[in-house]
Amino acid sequence: MEAAWPQGARTVHGSLLTALMKSHPQYGRHIAGPVPQLVGCSRTDRGVHAEAQVAHVDLVSLSDLDAATLKRRCNHRLPSDLRVMDVEAVDQNFHARKSALKKCYRYDLLLADEATPFQARYVWPVGPVDLPLLRTVAEQWNGRRVDCRPFTVNWRSSCRDGTDVFDEDYYGPLQKQLSVRLDGGFPALRIYVEADAFLYRMVRVLVTALVAAGQHVVRPQELEVAEPTSLAMALKRVKGQCRIAPPNGLFLQRITYAEEEKHRRR
Numbered sequence: 001m002e003a004a005w006p007q008g009a010r011t012v013h014g015s016l017l018t019a020l021m022k023s024h025p026q027y028g029r030h031i032a033g034p035v036p037q038l039v040g041c042s043r044t045d046r047g048v049h050a051e052a053q054v055a056h057v058d059l060v061s062l063s064d065l066d067a068a069t070l071k072r073r074c075n076h077r078l079p080s081d082l083r084v085m086d087v088e089a090v091d092q093n094f095h096a097r098k099s100a101l102k103k104c105y106r107y108d109l110l111l112a113d114e115a116t117p118f119q120a121r122y123v124w125p126v127g128p129v130d131l132p133l134l135r136t137v138a139e140q141w142n143g144r145r146v147d148c149r150p151f152t153v154n155w156r157s158s159c160r161d162g163t164d165v166f167d168e169d170y171y172g173p174l175q176k177q178l179s180v181r182l183d184g185g186f187p188a189l190r191i192y193v194e195a196d197a198f199l200y201r202m203v204r205v206l207v208t209a210l211v212a213a214g215q216h217v218v219r220p221q222e223l224e225v226a227e228p229t230s231l232a233m234a235l236k237r238v239k240g241q242c243r244i245a246p247p248n249g250l251f252l253q254r255i256t257y258a259e260e261e262k263h264r265r266r
Helices: 012-023 067-077 131-141 202-214 228-241 258-265
Strands: 038-040 055-057 100-110 145-147 175-177 179-184 188-195 250-257
Touching: 012 038, 012 055, 012 067, 100 202, 131 179, 131 188, 131 202, 145 228, 188 202, 202 228, 202 250
Parallel strands: none
Antiparallel strands: 038 055, 100 188, 100 250, 145 175, 179 188
Protein backbone atom coordinates (compact mmCIF):
# COMPACT_ATOMS: atom_id res chain seq x y z
CA MET A 1 0.00 0.00 0.00
CA GLU A 2 1.34 3.43 -0.91
CA ALA A 3 0.97 6.02 1.79
CA ALA A 4 2.52 9.41 2.39
CA TRP A 5 1.92 8.97 6.09
CA PRO A 6 3.85 6.60 8.35
CA GLN A 7 1.93 3.61 9.62
CA GLY A 8 1.89 2.86 13.32
CA ALA A 9 0.16 3.65 16.57
CA ARG A 10 -1.96 6.78 16.62
CA THR A 11 -1.48 8.59 13.30
CA VAL A 12 -3.46 10.95 11.09
CA HIS A 13 -3.56 8.20 8.47
CA GLY A 14 -4.90 5.57 10.87
CA SER A 15 -7.47 7.86 12.49
CA LEU A 16 -8.79 9.13 9.16
CA LEU A 17 -8.93 5.69 7.54
CA THR A 18 -10.82 4.28 10.52
CA ALA A 19 -13.31 7.16 10.40
CA LEU A 20 -13.79 6.73 6.65
CA MET A 21 -14.46 3.02 6.93
CA LYS A 22 -16.94 3.46 9.77
CA SER A 23 -18.67 6.25 7.84
CA HIS A 24 -19.11 4.28 4.61
CA PRO A 25 -21.91 1.66 4.65
CA GLN A 26 -19.89 -0.94 2.74
CA TYR A 27 -17.22 -0.99 5.45
CA GLY A 28 -19.28 0.12 8.44
CA ARG A 29 -21.54 -2.90 8.02
CA HIS A 30 -18.54 -5.25 7.81
CA ILE A 31 -19.25 -6.26 4.23
CA ALA A 32 -16.28 -8.19 2.90
CA GLY A 33 -13.99 -6.26 0.63
CA PRO A 34 -10.49 -4.81 0.36
CA VAL A 35 -9.44 -2.05 2.73
CA PRO A 36 -9.46 1.23 0.77
CA GLN A 37 -6.11 2.87 0.07
CA LEU A 38 -5.77 6.30 1.66
CA VAL A 39 -2.89 8.31 0.18
CA GLY A 40 -1.77 11.61 1.66
CA CYS A 41 0.05 14.36 -0.19
CA SER A 42 2.83 15.01 2.28
CA ARG A 43 4.62 13.29 5.14
CA THR A 44 4.91 15.30 8.32
CA ASP A 45 7.06 14.60 11.36
CA ARG A 46 5.40 14.01 14.71
CA GLY A 47 4.55 17.42 16.15
CA VAL A 48 4.19 19.17 12.78
CA HIS A 49 0.78 20.70 12.06
CA ALA A 50 -1.19 20.68 8.80
CA GLU A 51 -3.76 23.28 7.86
CA ALA A 52 -4.12 21.97 4.32
CA GLN A 53 -3.26 18.29 4.08
CA VAL A 54 -4.83 16.60 1.05
CA ALA A 55 -5.54 12.89 0.65
CA HIS A 56 -7.31 10.70 -1.87
CA VAL A 57 -9.11 7.42 -1.38
CA ASP A 58 -11.01 5.11 -3.73
CA LEU A 59 -14.45 4.33 -2.32
CA VAL A 60 -17.48 2.58 -3.75
CA SER A 61 -19.90 5.23 -5.01
CA LEU A 62 -23.31 5.13 -3.33
CA SER A 63 -26.37 7.10 -4.40
CA ASP A 64 -27.36 7.84 -0.79
CA LEU A 65 -23.89 8.95 0.38
CA ASP A 66 -22.93 12.39 -0.88
CA ALA A 67 -19.75 14.32 -0.06
CA ALA A 68 -21.37 16.45 2.64
CA THR A 69 -22.75 13.39 4.43
CA LEU A 70 -19.40 11.59 4.30
CA LYS A 71 -17.64 14.67 5.69
CA ARG A 72 -20.15 15.00 8.53
CA ARG A 73 -19.92 11.31 9.44
CA CYS A 74 -16.12 11.33 9.41
CA ASN A 75 -15.85 14.40 11.61
CA HIS A 76 -18.27 12.86 14.08
CA ARG A 77 -15.82 9.96 14.50
CA LEU A 78 -12.52 11.85 14.44
CA PRO A 79 -10.62 13.09 17.52
CA SER A 80 -10.90 16.80 18.28
CA ASP A 81 -7.43 17.61 16.88
CA LEU A 82 -8.25 16.26 13.41
CA ARG A 83 -10.93 17.56 11.02
CA VAL A 84 -12.02 16.95 7.43
CA MET A 85 -12.49 20.41 5.93
CA ASP A 86 -13.78 19.39 2.51
CA VAL A 87 -14.76 16.28 0.54
CA GLU A 88 -15.19 16.17 -3.22
CA ALA A 89 -15.28 13.62 -6.01
CA VAL A 90 -12.25 13.82 -8.32
CA ASP A 91 -11.09 12.33 -11.59
CA GLN A 92 -9.76 8.77 -11.49
CA ASN A 93 -6.34 10.08 -12.52
CA PHE A 94 -6.04 12.47 -9.57
CA HIS A 95 -3.30 11.56 -7.09
CA ALA A 96 -2.92 13.54 -3.86
CA ARG A 97 0.89 13.56 -4.05
CA LYS A 98 1.78 13.14 -7.72
CA SER A 99 -0.77 15.70 -8.94
CA ALA A 100 0.50 18.41 -6.58
CA LEU A 101 2.43 21.25 -8.22
CA LYS A 102 3.61 23.12 -5.12
CA LYS A 103 3.63 22.87 -1.34
CA CYS A 104 3.84 25.82 1.00
CA TYR A 105 5.00 25.50 4.60
CA ARG A 106 4.84 28.16 7.30
CA TYR A 107 7.13 28.29 10.31
CA ASP A 108 6.16 30.43 13.31
CA LEU A 109 8.98 31.97 15.35
CA LEU A 110 8.63 33.79 18.65
CA LEU A 111 11.39 36.36 19.08
CA ALA A 112 11.42 35.90 22.84
CA ASP A 113 13.21 33.57 25.24
CA GLU A 114 10.09 31.73 26.38
CA ALA A 115 6.65 30.88 25.04
CA THR A 116 3.51 30.85 27.15
CA PRO A 117 1.82 27.48 27.74
CA PHE A 118 -0.76 28.51 25.13
CA GLN A 119 1.93 29.23 22.53
CA ALA A 120 4.35 26.40 23.26
CA ARG A 121 2.79 23.82 20.92
CA TYR A 122 2.79 26.18 17.95
CA VAL A 123 5.93 28.35 18.00
CA TRP A 124 9.69 28.13 18.46
CA PRO A 125 10.94 30.76 20.95
CA VAL A 126 14.39 31.72 19.64
CA GLY A 127 15.12 34.85 21.64
CA PRO A 128 16.32 38.08 20.01
CA VAL A 129 17.62 38.01 16.44
CA ASP A 130 19.14 40.53 14.06
CA LEU A 131 16.06 40.73 11.84
CA PRO A 132 17.71 42.60 8.93
CA LEU A 133 20.31 39.82 8.61
CA LEU A 134 17.61 37.19 8.64
CA ARG A 135 15.70 39.07 5.93
CA THR A 136 18.87 39.36 3.85
CA VAL A 137 19.31 35.58 3.73
CA ALA A 138 15.62 35.05 2.92
CA GLU A 139 15.94 37.48 0.00
CA GLN A 140 19.07 35.66 -1.21
CA TRP A 141 17.14 32.39 -1.40
CA ASN A 142 13.82 33.71 -2.68
CA GLY A 143 13.17 32.75 -6.29
CA ARG A 144 16.51 30.95 -6.59
CA ARG A 145 17.18 27.39 -7.66
CA VAL A 146 19.13 25.51 -4.99
CA ASP A 147 20.69 22.09 -4.51
CA CYS A 148 18.66 20.64 -1.64
CA ARG A 149 21.21 18.09 -0.40
CA PRO A 150 22.77 20.35 2.29
CA PHE A 151 19.30 21.12 3.66
CA THR A 152 18.58 17.61 4.93
CA VAL A 153 19.69 16.17 8.27
CA ASN A 154 19.67 12.55 7.14
CA TRP A 155 20.41 11.90 3.48
CA ARG A 156 19.21 8.29 3.54
CA SER A 157 15.78 9.42 4.71
CA SER A 158 15.36 10.98 1.26
CA CYS A 159 16.60 7.87 -0.56
CA ARG A 160 14.89 4.74 -1.80
CA ASP A 161 14.47 2.14 0.91
CA GLY A 162 17.74 0.45 1.84
CA THR A 163 19.84 2.43 -0.66
CA ASP A 164 21.82 5.65 -0.99
CA VAL A 165 19.96 6.48 -4.22
CA PHE A 166 17.91 9.66 -4.00
CA ASP A 167 14.18 8.97 -4.38
CA GLU A 168 13.45 11.36 -7.23
CA ASP A 169 10.08 9.71 -7.90
CA TYR A 170 8.87 10.81 -4.47
CA TYR A 171 10.72 14.11 -3.94
CA GLY A 172 11.20 15.35 -7.49
CA PRO A 173 14.54 16.75 -8.71
CA LEU A 174 17.24 17.70 -6.22
CA GLN A 175 17.46 21.18 -7.71
CA LYS A 176 14.43 23.13 -6.54
CA GLN A 177 13.29 26.69 -6.98
CA LEU A 178 12.47 28.15 -3.58
CA SER A 179 10.08 30.88 -2.60
CA VAL A 180 11.04 32.25 0.83
CA ARG A 181 9.03 35.05 2.40
CA LEU A 182 8.94 36.61 5.87
CA ASP A 183 5.91 38.19 7.50
CA GLY A 184 5.71 40.09 10.77
CA GLY A 185 8.53 40.99 13.12
CA PHE A 186 8.84 41.40 16.86
CA PRO A 187 7.65 39.37 18.69
CA ALA A 188 6.02 37.04 16.11
CA LEU A 189 7.74 36.22 12.82
CA ARG A 190 6.35 33.88 10.18
CA ILE A 191 8.51 32.24 7.52
CA TYR A 192 6.79 30.97 4.36
CA VAL A 193 8.65 28.48 2.16
CA GLU A 194 7.26 27.12 -1.11
CA ALA A 195 8.61 24.56 -3.61
CA ASP A 196 7.37 21.61 -5.66
CA ALA A 197 8.45 19.22 -2.86
CA PHE A 198 10.76 19.12 0.15
CA LEU A 199 13.36 16.65 1.39
CA TYR A 200 13.30 15.14 4.87
CA ARG A 201 13.28 17.98 7.45
CA MET A 202 14.37 20.42 4.76
CA VAL A 203 12.14 23.29 5.90
CA ARG A 204 13.29 22.90 9.50
CA VAL A 205 16.97 23.05 8.44
CA LEU A 206 16.25 26.11 6.29
CA VAL A 207 14.57 27.86 9.24
CA THR A 208 17.49 26.90 11.50
CA ALA A 209 19.91 28.51 9.05
CA LEU A 210 17.86 31.71 8.91
CA VAL A 211 17.83 31.93 12.70
CA ALA A 212 21.57 31.16 12.82
CA ALA A 213 22.21 34.09 10.48
CA GLY A 214 20.04 36.31 12.66
CA GLN A 215 22.06 35.24 15.72
CA HIS A 216 25.45 35.77 14.00
CA VAL A 217 26.38 32.07 13.90
CA VAL A 218 26.91 32.37 10.13
CA ARG A 219 27.21 35.38 7.85
CA PRO A 220 24.70 35.97 5.03
CA GLN A 221 27.56 35.82 2.50
CA GLU A 222 28.23 32.21 3.52
CA LEU A 223 24.64 31.26 2.66
CA GLU A 224 24.67 32.60 -0.90
CA VAL A 225 23.04 30.18 -3.35
CA ALA A 226 25.57 31.27 -5.99
CA GLU A 227 28.35 29.78 -3.83
CA PRO A 228 27.21 26.15 -3.38
CA THR A 229 30.41 24.99 -1.65
CA SER A 230 30.25 27.81 0.88
CA LEU A 231 26.52 27.22 1.37
CA ALA A 232 27.03 23.49 2.01
CA MET A 233 29.85 24.15 4.50
CA ALA A 234 27.82 26.82 6.32
CA LEU A 235 24.78 24.56 6.58
CA LYS A 236 26.96 21.73 7.88
CA ARG A 237 28.26 24.07 10.58
CA VAL A 238 24.75 25.23 11.43
CA LYS A 239 23.51 21.65 11.79
CA GLY A 240 26.49 20.81 14.00
CA GLN A 241 26.31 23.86 16.27
CA CYS A 242 22.61 24.72 16.43
CA ARG A 243 19.48 23.01 17.58
CA ILE A 244 17.43 22.07 14.52
CA ALA A 245 14.13 23.96 14.48
CA PRO A 246 11.62 21.81 16.39
CA PRO A 247 8.52 20.45 14.63
CA ASN A 248 5.94 22.34 16.69
CA GLY A 249 6.41 25.66 14.83
CA LEU A 250 5.92 24.09 11.40
CA PHE A 251 2.63 24.11 9.48
CA LEU A 252 1.76 22.61 6.10
CA GLN A 253 -0.02 25.72 4.87
CA ARG A 254 -1.12 25.08 1.29
CA ILE A 255 -0.93 22.51 -1.52
CA THR A 256 -1.45 23.74 -5.08
CA TYR A 257 -2.93 21.61 -7.86
CA ALA A 258 -3.25 22.34 -11.58
CA GLU A 259 -6.81 23.71 -11.48
CA GLU A 260 -5.99 26.07 -8.61
CA GLU A 261 -2.90 27.34 -10.41
CA LYS A 262 -4.92 27.91 -13.58
CA HIS A 263 -7.55 29.95 -11.72
CA ARG A 264 -4.89 31.93 -9.84
CA ARG A 265 -3.21 33.02 -13.10
CA ARG A 266 -6.41 34.29 -14.73
